[in-house]
Amino acid sequence: MLKTKEPDALPAAVADQIAALALTPGRPLLIVDADEVLFYFMRGLERFLESRKLYFDWQSYALHGNIRRRLDDSVVLAEELHLLLQRFFADATEDMEPVDGAAAALERLRDRMQVVVLSNVPALARQARERALARHGMPYPLIANSGSKGPAVSALLRRVPGPAIFIDDIPHNHTSVARLAPEVHRLHFVADHRLAALLGPAPDCHHRVASWAEIHDHVSALLVGT
Template sequence: MTLVADPDDIRLSDRPLIVSDIDDVVLQFIDPFNLYLESLGHRHLPRSFRLHGNIVSIADGSVLDDARVSALIQDFYRLQHDWQRPFETACETLQSLAKAADIVFLTAMPPVYAATRRALLDRFGLTFPMIATETAKGPVVERLHGGRDQPVVFLDDMARNLASVAERVPECLLIHLKPPAAVFAFAPPAGDGVVPARDWAEAEAIIRSHFHLRQARCQPEKN
């Protein structure tokens, strides 16, 4: 239920930290956005890893100009509660992981739509604190974690966000969780040290294994 503008306002417990992106990680984005476009007489052609330049009129095939595409994205965020739903098992997995770790959502979206996003997450029982930002994610995760002696995990579908966190929080476990959408075939690959996950079930197994290994390393040796 918490909407946060400043990472310093979040009070973490003495547990591991999981920071997760939302669009196309927790909530479906590209598939419902495509349906939204078609409801307006447009179509997204997955010809590159961009929306601008790849949305056309169904009627005549003409390419929508960048300003129109940007407006459509903004309108979709405004109407997200009508279109976006969680991925299968995302809610259950996050609730289960919350028994072992603090969870914070970090979403790259215009903060003007953050309250709408907050209400949508709450509808599905995803009441973990959320930060909406259009800045780089690495510094935000760095401020959240604060160099604590606890494991930290970051999940995202975008290679640039994973790279940003890797640069600022090198000890962080990085998980590349992306949907099986055609446009992601054009996505740049994640860097070295990033662990791919096909779905939330696989992501959960990776996270729990990481926590277990960290705990085992911290246990004192028995004579």
């Protein structure tokens, strides 16, 4: 869910992670986000905020402007919010709840696809995210991305030309991928129904989905004939 800037250049640290992946040329690729796709980001964030006498106001999809102090309802400003989110990822990444049906759907799809998790998790929490993925039955390669996701998806396609599907909750990530890797099929999914209600389908997605059961069926239909 965390918003990021949109550089066109692929960060060197991300390029190194992609180069190190063991990928099979020609095998369909599923590129899947983590926060609000594989893990319930907002549920974890709300628990974290409550422990600090803060709350999420639910006035929009954005984090900035919606995190407030219970004492006086004042908004947590940008600089403090950045530090707060870094602490959240450091403390709570490994404890986020898995999204219903995600592990089971990916397990069924992995017979026909290779799965890569592309997450904007901070580098300090990468190992915690890997442990959480493994513990919840999703031991797939993780790329700790920085910035919007078009550059990373484009780089993955250079490694694995062929059919690819991208799943993410952030609309501007769909726009970035549409611009830099337009051949990728883009699914917009927001696991938390409260968040999903705050925005419509991403303008540059191909399809909006509401559950992992729907994702499984949609992706399976796309794989017919590949």
